[in-house]
Amino acid sequence: MGDRMTTITVNDLEIGAGAPKIIVPVVGKTYAALLEEVHFLQNIDFDILEWRVDHFQDVADIEQVKQAASQIKAIMHDKPILMTFRTANEGGVYPATTEFYLNLNRQMIASRLIDLVDIELFIGDEQVKEVVRFAHQHQVIVIASNHDFDKTPSQHEIVSRLCKMQDLGADIAKIAVMPRSTSDVLTLLAATAEMKEVHAKVPLITMSMAAKGAISRIAGETFGSDLTFGAAKNASAPGQLDVKDLRQMLNILHQSLA
Numbered sequence: 001m002g003d004r005m006t007t008i009t010v011n012d013l014e015i016g017a018g019a020p021k022i023i024v025p026v027v028g029k030t031y032a033a034l035l036e037e038v039h040f041l042q043n044i045d046f047d048i049l050e051w052r053v054d055h056f057q058d059v060a061d062i063e064q065v066k067q068a069a070s071q072i073k074a075i076m077h078d079k080p081i082l083m084t085f086r087t088a089n090e091g092g093v094y095p096a097t098t099e100f101y102l103n104l105n106r107q108m109i110a111s112r113l114i115d116l117v118d119i120e121l122f123i124g125d126e127q128v129k130e131v132v133r134f135a136h137q138h139q140v141i142v143i144a145s146n147h148d149f150d151k152t153p154s155q156h157e158i159v160s161r162l163c164k165m166q167d168l169g170a171d172i173a174k175i176a177v178m179p180r181s182t183s184d185v186l187t188l189l190a191a192t193a194e195m196k197e198v199h200a201k202v203p204l205i206t207m208s209m210a211a212k213g214a215i216s217r218i219a220g221e222t223f224g225s226d227l228t229f230g231a232a233k234n235a236s237a238p239g240q241l242d243v244k245d246l247r248q249m250l251n252i253l254h255q256s257l258a
C-alpha cells in the first residue's frame with residue numbers, strides 16, 4: 001500500500017488518510033428548497049457537500065445552474081463542493097443524453113464554482129479521459145463512479161472497474177452496489193480491501209447500499225474506503241446514515257484503530 005497511495009488535499013481537507021471523510025448530499029428541486037438545505041448544513045459537522053444537480057428542476061438552464069452553484073459556494077465558504085449529475089441509468093432522476101451530460105459537466109468545471117466533479121465510468125473511456133484532462137486544466141478533482149442499484153457484481157468485477165477508473169486518470173474511484181444477501185456485503189468489503197492493499201493508487205469510495213449494507217458506510221478505515229456519504233436533511237440513496245451518528249461512529253472506530 002504505502003508507496004503507491006497518494007492522498008488528495010482540497011481546501012485543506014486531506015482525503016485518503018485518517019478517518020473516512022463525510023460527504024453530505026443536497027437534493028433540492030427548486031432554488032428555494034436547495035438553498036434551505038444548504039443553509040441547514042451550516043450547523044452540521046461534515047467535510048464535503050455533494051450537489052445532486054440531477055434533482056434540480058432548472059438543470060437544463062446552465063445560467064440557473066451556475067447561479068445556484070455560486071450561492072452554494074457563498075454559503076459554504078471553503079467547504080469543498082462536489083457536483084454530481086447522476087444519470088437515470090445509475091439512480092439519477094433526470095433523463096439526459098450523453099451530450100447534455102458532458103456539456104453540463106464541462107461548463108461547470110470551466111466555471112470553477114465546484115471543487116470536485118463526479119463522472120460515470122460507463123459514459124465511455126475516451127469521454128472520461130477527456131473530462132479528466134479538462135478538469136485538471138481547471139484544478140477540479142474527478143471522482144469516477146459506478147452504481148448498480150440492482151445487484152452486487154463479483155469481487156473481481158468490482159476491482160476491475162475501480163482499477164479502470166484510476167487507469168483513466170480519475171483522482172478518486174467510487175463504486176456503490178446493492179446487496180441481495182449478507183455475503184454480497186462481504187464481497188464489496190473484500191473487493192475494497194483487495195483494491196486498497198494491492199492496486200489502489202488513488203483514494204476510494206465504496207459502499208454496499210440499503211440497510212443491509214450500512215456497515216460498509218462506517219467501516220471504511222478498516223477496509224479501505226476513504227470517503228462515505230451521510231444524510232442531513234434528505235438522503236440521496238438507501239442506507240445512508242444520519243451524519244451526526246456517522247461522524248461519531250467513524251471517530252470511535254478511528255480511536256480504536258489508533
Ligand SMILES: O=C1C[C@@](O)(C(=O)O)C[C@@H](O)[C@@H]1O
Nearest residue numbers: 025084176209229236237240
Ligand atoms: O454515488 C453516490 C453514492 C450514493 O449513491 C450512496 O449510496 O450513498 C449517494 C449519491 O448521492 C452519490 O452520488
